[in-house]
Every structure is written in structure tokens, then in C-alpha cells.
Amino acid sequence: MDLNCxxxxxxxxxxxxxxxxxxxxxxxxxxxxxxxxxxxxxxSQEFVPWIMNSIM
Numbered sequence: 285m286d287l288n289c290x291x292x293x294x295x296x297x298x299x300x301x302x303x304x305x306x307x308x309x310x311x312x313x314x315x316x317x318x319x320x321x322x323x324x325x326x327x328s329q330e331f332v333p334w335i336m337n338s339i340m
């Protein structure tokens with residue numbers, strides 16, 4: 285969600301270039317760099333599309 289891939293549609297980047305950018309960002313985050321939401325203080329709030337500990 286932190287990456288703009290609309291640059292492909294705009295003709296500014298190729299799919300391969302965006303893929304490389306995504307890959308590099310994953311490596312950065314896995315190495316300890318903070319995501320934008322973490323920098324803004326939302327890093328501890330998780331999005332969960334289901335109710336935790338519920339029986340369906």
C-alpha cells in the first residue's frame with residue numbers, strides 16, 4: 285500500500301522496474317527500516333478483516 289505502481293500506466297516505469305522497486309522495499313523493511321505507517325505512529329495497529337478468537 286505504500287508503493288505507487290501507477291507509474292506503469294503513466295508510462296514512467298516498466299513492470300520490471302516497479303517489480304525491482306517493490307523487491308528492494310521488501311528487503312529494506314525486512315532489514316529493519318520502518319514503513320510509512322510505522323513512521324506515522326500506526327505501526328502497532330493491525331488491519332484484521334475478521335473478528336479475532338471468534339467461532340464461525
